[in-house]
Amino acid sequence: MLRISDLNVHYGGIHAIKGISIEVPRGKIVTLIGANGAGKSSTLRAVAGLVHKSSGSVLFDGREIGKLAAEDIVKAGITMAPEGRRIFPHLTVLENLMLGAYSRSDQKGIARDIDWVYELFPRLKERTWQKGGTLSGGEQQMLAVGRALMGSPKLIMLDEPSLGLAPLLVKEVFGIIKTINDEGKTVLLVEQNAYAALKIAHAAYVLEVGSIVLSGTGEELLRNPKVREAYLGG
Amino acid sequence: MSLAMFVQHLFNALTLGSLYALIAIGYTMVYGILRLINFAHGEIFMMGAYFVFWGVTLFHLPWPIAVIGAILVTSMAGIMVDRVAYKPLRNAPRISALISSIGVSFFLQNFAIVVFSAIPRAVQRPDWLVKVIVIDKIRILPLTLVFPVLSFILMMGLLYVVYRTKPGLGMRAISKDIETSRLMGVPVNRIIAITFGMGSALAAASGIMWALRYPQLQPVMGVIPGFKAFIAAVFGGIGSIQGAVIGGLVLGFIEIMIVAFLPTLAGYRDAFAFVLLIIILLIMPTGLMGEKLEDKV
Numbered sequence: 001m002l003r004i005s006d007l008n009v010h011y012g013g014i015h016a017i018k019g020i021s022i023e024v025p026r027g028k029i030v031t032l033i034g035a036n037g038a039g040k041s042s043t044l045r046a047v048a049g050l051v052h053k054s055s056g057s058v059l060f061d062g063r064e065i066g067k068l069a070a071e072d073i074v075k076a077g078i079t080m081a082p083e084g085r086r087i088f089p090h091l092t093v094l095e096n097l098m099l100g101a102y103s104r105s106d107q108k109g110i111a112r113d114i115d116w117v118y119e120l121f122p123r124l125k126e127r128t129w130q131k132g133g134t135l136s137g138g139e140q141q142m143l144a145v146g147r148a149l150m151g152s153p154k155l156i157m158l159d160e161p162s163l164g165l166a167p168l169l170v171k172e173v174f175g176i177i178k179t180i181n182d183e184g185k186t187v188l189l190v191e192q193n194a195y196a197a198l199k200i201a202h203a204a205y206v207l208e209v210g211s212i213v214l215s216g217t218g219e220e221l222l223r224n225p226k227v228r229e230a231y232l233g234g
Numbered sequence: 235m236s237l238a239m240f241v242q243h244l245f246n247a248l249t250l251g252s253l254y255a256l257i258a259i260g261y262t263m264v265y266g267i268l269r270l271i272n273f274a275h276g277e278i279f280m281m282g283a284y285f286v287f288w289g290v291t292l293f294h295l296p297w298p299i300a301v302i303g304a305i306l307v308t309s310m311a312g313i314m315v316d317r318v319a320y321k322p323l324r325n326a327p328r329i330s331a332l333i334s335s336i337g338v339s340f341f342l343q344n345f346a347i348v349v350f351s352a353i354p355r356a357v358q359r360p361d362w363l364v365k366v367i368v369i370d371k372i373r374i375l376p377l378t379l380v381f382p383v384l385s386f387i388l389m390m391g392l393l394y395v396v397y398r399t400k401p402g403l404g405m406r407a408i409s410k411d412i413e414t415s416r417l418m419g420v421p422v423n424r425i426i427a428i429t430f431g432m433g434s435a436l437a438a439a440s441g442i443m444w445a446l447r448y449p450q451l452q453p454v455m456g457v458i459p460g461f462k463a464f465i466a467a468v469f470g471g472i473g474s475i476q477g478a479v480i481g482g483l484v485l486g487f488i489e490i491m492i493v494a495f496l497p498t499l500a501g502y503r504d505a506f507a508f509v510l511l512i513i514i515l516l517i518m519p520t521g522l523m524g525e526k527l528e529d530k531v
């Protein structure tokens with residue numbers, strides 16, 4: 001469904017992504033793990049059209065989207081819950097969700113998806129009229145994921161959705177990622193929590209300073225001694 | 235001072251204040267979204283005034299059509315200014331766009347001198363706006379009733395767009411976090427254009443009413459009202475629409491009342507606004523309703 005080939009990203013003189021290729025098959029969860037600064041966020045942001053790609057191609061459903069503007073990539077069917085949540089603190093929970101649906105005009109579909117998001121995250125429903133900034137960290141994360149779902153994506157990209165959450169919430173978030181996937185969304189997941197990510201992923205890539213050093217199914221990488229040593233604490 | 239006099243001053247203050255407020259909204263909206271002080275905004279105000287009188291005298295259009303036409307043309311001009319002078323500088327340091335706006339301001343003034351000529355023109359006002367009504371010793375110029383009402387309607391319309399429509403939601407999102415707005419699929423450039431269009435439309439409306447209130451047209455007529463409205467926006471807290479409205483009204487009120495109660499100081503009425511600006515910047519740089527901003531231009 002998504003095929004990234006030979007992607008390069010430069011920030012000024014820094015060569016952050018060095019010719020990586022990643023394939024995300026339809027209906028699967030693919031995870032990208034790696035240490036801080038490996039280039040995970042840069043990869044997602046390049047796909048989303050937020051950073052300039054020096055070279056490489058991004059094919060989505062067979063169509064080249066590498067040159068599209070961010071808003072057109074959303075229209076094509078890719079949304080993202082960015083690192084650090086980035087919800088709009090001065091807007092209500094409902095307004096945040098409606099922003100996620102900005103590119104759509106099918107009122108019925110939007111209403112249906114609002115119900116769906118509230119079903120996935122009942123705590124958001126209770127806080128419909130609350131300002132985003134007054135939510136707890138965990139609730140903000142749910143809002144960020146819900147907001148990305150409101151774009152009715154075929155592919156949803158999640159950048160460290162478990163960051164800074166208590167263990168119980170982490171479990172809940174990973175459960176929800178599975179649910180979303182079961183309901184037909186393809187997921188590209190970036191995580192520091194390598195163990196939990198590899199457990200739910202169909203395929204995984206390990207990124208080190210801008211290059212892919214390993215790839216395989218989630219299970220394969222869970223068993224891989226190098227991965228165990230570097231990312232799973234031995 | 236008699237009560238009757240006071241009531242007359244009150245209406246004058248309300249009129250002047252609403253005209254400032256309409257201009258101030260444009261400053262504050264553009265600042266809210268781009269963190270840019272659009273110094274060409276006073277010239278947009280001036281163009282609105284000229285266009286309507288072109289429409290009436292040159293093309294013999296009926297007033298309502300001339301007014302609507304002038305507002306539309308002026309908002310197009312505002313969008314053009316953004317396209318030509320600010321959009322290419324979106325990723326440049328903020329100071330570049332600020333300097334560009336000063337350039338546009340001078341350009342438009344000189345453009346007006348060439349197109350409209352530098353000679354001040356008298357404005358023929360429709361009778362019904364200026365035929366004094368006397369109610370129980372209170373002498374009221376009808377336009378001091380009509381203009382605040384029109385301004386109020388325009389402001390309500392603006393608030394409706396900002397708080398109740400989809401482009402308005404986009405504006406409020408962009409003003410906080412432009413990159414995440416992009417990620418949500420908000421067409422940022424279109425929303426910025428809409429913002430310039432609406433701000434310019436309000437400035438044009440203000441310019442038209444200004445020219446009817448003080449019936450003279452001049453290419454530099456936007457400079458002083460523009461500066462004062464900018465001060466009103468800073469006073470209200472730049473970035474806040476409600477703040478711009480309150481700031482405009484307060485400034486109009488103080489200005490009229492100083493002249494009314496302290497006639498010996500009347501000559502300093504323009505200086506007063508600038509003194510106010512200095513005081514605000516010293517004691518409450520974020521204004522009445524402004525948020526704390528890390529860095530201002």
Ligand SMILES: Nc1ncnc2c1ncn2[C@@H]1O[C@H](COP(=O)(O)OP(=O)(O)OP(=O)(O)O)[C@@H](O)[C@H]1O
Binds near residue numbers: 039040083192
């Ligand atoms: N806007 C930027 N300007 C300059 N350098 C950047 C920028 N964004 C990222 N980088 C650099 O690019 C490299 C990759 O960063 P990136 O944010 O993609 O890493 P990451 O894998 O997401 O890390 P983390 O796990 O800490 O989120 C880093 O060396 C970082 O310093």
Ligand SMILES: [Mg+2]
Binds near residue numbers: 041159
């Ligand atoms: Mg990251």
